[in-house]
Amino acid sequence: MRQSYRIIVIDDDPITRMDLVEMLQEVGYDVVAEGKNGEEAVRLTQTWRPHLVIMDVKMPVMDGLAATGIIRSTSDTDVLLLTAYSQKDMVARAKAKGVCGYLVKPVMEEELLPAVERVLASRLR
Template identity: 35%
Template structure:
């Protein structure tokens, strides 16, 4: 049973999401919160597998709450937003979120998203991926301490990381490297462990900040 914490300052959204998730046989809402501070407190108490996190909230916003929850728990955070170009989304992804959802998402998409993120995958729309990469590129030179970590990866893991950073799925990477999809999953799992990363979103950030992948190259 996957345990979910729903965070939103609007009762209608919070209640609606909880109702949809609780109707699933493998999902249960173990808590709700109306702002970031409450979200962190409840997350530390109930230890959810997944947190649906609104970003625009009074007091402590979703970005800071995401950073604290990712720092102190193993929960996966899915950011909730009204707009796919919300600047807060990028900050939340850098804080450790595993992806984002628009608030007008369909029921089946919401349920699937929770399951996907709980399984260790990430959810990023192409518009967000492009904006996130553009933001990383503007930072300039690679971070030396991150570049040094690349030495821990095998050639296959480096190749896999490059393709992950380009937004390819496991199936597409398998075709590109002429290996099985299971082998790709193993490479992704190994590189995340070696680099101490939570998921593919952080892997994309790492690939650009370490200089492994250069935009336009």
């Protein structure tokens, strides 16, 4: 049995969200909440105090980078960003906000699960 980690998935695309949740739950992760924008990510993080938020960058209301800045300044929750962009400037901005990593969409299970494992394993150090 996997150690119990609370994970929140945030993406404005419901199909992407559903796929991510399914991949995580199939291997035993506890996805405690889902949301569709950065504002919801901030609120859900305050409510659930997850170990990890997996979040899209480009979303309505509040983007993932702005939400990451708030989450990282108010909690020790790790953030793994999902993006359709792999430009160096976006990566630099994401690092400055305190993200633990990022994955380029579309995200496949063989990329997602190792990335999640790395982030959560770093919490044990």
